[in-house]
Amino acid sequence: MAITESQKQLVAASFKKVETISEVAADIFYKKLFEYDPSLKALFKSDIKSQGKKLMAALKLAVGSLNDLDALVPVLQKMAIKHVDYGVKVEDYTPVGNALLYALSQGLGDEFTHELRTAWVDTYKVVATVMRQAAYPNFNPDTYANHKHYVH
Numbered sequence: 698m699a700i701t702e703s704q705k706q707l708v709a710a711s712f713k714k715v716e717t718i719s720e721v722a723a724d725i726f727y728k729k730l731f732e733y734d735p736s737l738k739a740l741f742k743s744d745i746k747s748q749g750k751k752l753m754a755a756l757k758l759a760v761g762s763l764n765d766l767d768a769l770v771p772v773l774q775k776m777a778i779k780h781v782d783y784g785v786k787v788e789d790y791t792p793v794g795n796a797l798l799y800a801l802s803q804g805l806g807d808e809f810t811h812e813l814r815t816a817w818v819d820t821y822k823v824v825a826t827v828m829r830q831a832a833y834p835n836f837n838p839d840t841y842a843n844h845k846h847y848v849h
């Protein structure tokens with residue numbers, strides 16, 4: 698599940714483009730996420746605009762630190778543990794990942810090639826695996842299956 702050098706570059710370059718439309722991308726992301734799972738709405742207490750900014754800032758940090766995973770891992774671990782307090786469950790990482798891919802595909806249009814999609818999938822898998830391993834003692838990346846049902 699390692700991210701290759703060229704995937705890191707693809708992800709970082711595409712994120713620069715998404716940043717220029719970050720408010721729109723964040724709106725698309727949350728709309729899709731709540732369509733997948735309306736029950737997640739209740740977890741978000743602060744206004745969605747500032748939440749969108751935080752999400753983009755965190756993604757920027759993660760994408761910018763892919764070359765320095767040693768520094769990124771403890772940041773992700775702390776963040777994941779805070780997310781347990783927000784009420785986030787291990788299976789919630791799946792709709793979040795899919796809503797992110799959807800927002801990227803809408804934001805980047807034709808530029809969201811199959812290769813770029815794979816690079817983002819692999820990146821999200823690394824980030825979400827580190828976070829879930831830190832926050833949920835029973836999480837096993839090899840046997841874990843997503844039992845969450847939502848229309849996709």
Ligand code: HEM
Nearest residue numbers: 737740741742743751752755756779783785789790793824
């Ligand atoms: C790549 C994975 C994720 C990243 C980078 C991320 C990033 C962030 C950041 C930066 C914050 C602001 C506060 C903090 O630093 O803790 C936050 C808060 C939050 N996140 Fe995430 N998150 C991720 C995954 C998820 C998932 C899977 C859920 C599940 C629905 C989620 C739900 C929330 C909620 C409910 C809050 C608090 C909102 C509030 O206080 O109103 N996040 N997230």
